[in-house]
Amino acid sequence: MEQILPHLDSVFSIDCVLFGFDGKELKILLIERNEEPFKDWWALPGNIVGADESLDQSASRILYELTGLRGIYMEQYYAFGDPGRHPQGRVITLAYYALIRLGGDKELRPISTYAKRANWLPIKDLPKLAFDHQKIYDKGLEKIKRRIKHQPIAFELLPEKFTLTQLQHVYELILGKKLDKRNFRKKIVSFGVLKELDEKQKGVSYRAATLYRFDKRRYAKLFGKEISF
Amino acid sequence: MEQILPHLDSVFSIDCVLFGFDGKELKILLIERNEEPFKDWWALPGNIVGADESLDQSASRILYELTGLRGIYMEQYYAFGDPGRHPQGRVITLAYYALIRLGGDKELRPISTYAKRANWLPIKDLPKLAFDHQKIYDKGLEKIKRRIKHQPIAFELLPEKFTLTQLQHVYELILGKKLDKRNFRKKIVSFGVLKELDEKQKGVSYRAATLYRFDKRRYAKLFGKEISF
DNA sequence: ATATAGTGTGTAATTTTTACACTAAGTAAT
DNA sequence: ATTACTTAGTGTAAAAATTACACACTATAT
Secondary structure, eight states: OOOOSTTOSOEEEEEEEEEEEOSSOEEEEEEEEOSSSSTTOEEOOEEEOOTTOOHHHHHHHHHHHHHOOOSOOEEEEEEEOOTTSSTTSOEEEEEEEEEEEOSSSSOOOOOOTTEEEEEEEEGGGOOOBSTTHHHHHHHHHHHHHHHHHHSOGGGGGSOSEEOHHHHHHHHHHHHTSOOOHHHHHHHHHHTTOEEEEEEEOOSOSSOOOEEEEEOHHHHHHHTTSOOOO | OOOOSTTOSOEEEEEEEEEEEOSSOEEEEEEEEOSSSSTTOEEOOEEEOOTTOOHHHHHHHHHHHHHOOOSOOEEEEEEEOOTTSSTTSOEEEEEEEEEEEOSSSSOOOOOOTTEEEEEEEEGGGOOOBSTTHHHHHHHHHHHHHHHHHHSOGGGGGSOSEEOHHHHHHHHHHHHTSOOOHHHHHHHHHHTTOEEEEEEEOOSOSSOOOEEEEEOHHHHHHHTTSOOOO
């Protein structure tokens, strides 16, 4: 095992699994690598933790550098550090996930020097990933599955105003199963974190649905408490 | 911020929160440091990850070196890496927890070169801890609180044969609240992971309780499924 | 024999979860 | 303006899970 990486006995990095929702599909952000190893492979965006950054700060910076986004709910979920996971040396990486609403207002501007390009790819049909990134992704998906059952993180994926059907759609995509419309609404409303607006959906060629907004105050009270789906 | 630690730009370590149960109290294993910084303070046992170890292997090794125990259920739960958390340089640490039955058969033999001594201290009345170890402990307790509600990890704290009252006691200690005896039994039995033995408790000066054993096969089936307390 | 201390058990009321189908409203095409 | 189309929005009954609650039993010690 050569030591090609710049002067390191070990390197500590952060990799991000960015889940994005465009109103239809669940996607993750991948970059196409421009360097060996795994040149031309798709990989999770990640980077080395800076000397004076906290881990969360570092994750935020990396997210920002890769997407131009700030203020995203983001959380570390697992450290991967098998000695053989990086062919060039010992790299321990801490995985973070983030949930992002795609499209609409702000354009993402992924900038990365070590990548040919960055793209949102549907999780339905992911390519082979570099390193152990498939494992990292799998664990991330598992994590948000668990998390979405207990905390209302689904809102992070939706625009500020959304319909109940859209919300349900997000749940179904993440949990990987159909939910009953009436029961879903009953339950989600019972949490009391939704605010019904006087506004209706626009631009649809059928009956427009009522828009809702997520009530952050009540959410804050609920946070920590266990809810379940 | 000086760089006193041996040739490192950054160090990656593992710290363990070892929860022990002696039949009465919940305790954690702490060491009394024999070196600066925080000489004479109590701290979580931990160590540097070795070059050719996976993280889990490293955690197991560290646990073994500190307690002589092997084969303990152990899980990483959070990485702590604030730049200022270690006064001598950048140390990123990955926290693991383990659950251990105390007393009884095998004596623990904590060996540590950098510690004056190691001791199981009741969590009721912990001393001030070195570094950010209080934070690490807090998060660990929070983690097992959450975990015990969804997975039967409580068994790890009990001897092979135990009474339902002891089991309930563990739940009460971790969750920090009283549970109803009849309801508790109804529920725990309904999971189907307990095997009632033909044996009774011995050496008590009152009616002896029936002993149970934890059924690992059924547990394996249950694992992954959500149960809740 | 009696006091003591913890074991072990059932039921009714309430709450939560599940399964399930039709009418209402708006748009688009004619 | 009628019709066809598409999704929105709503209730109820049955089943399951949760909660609250109290007393008789059994082994031991004196």
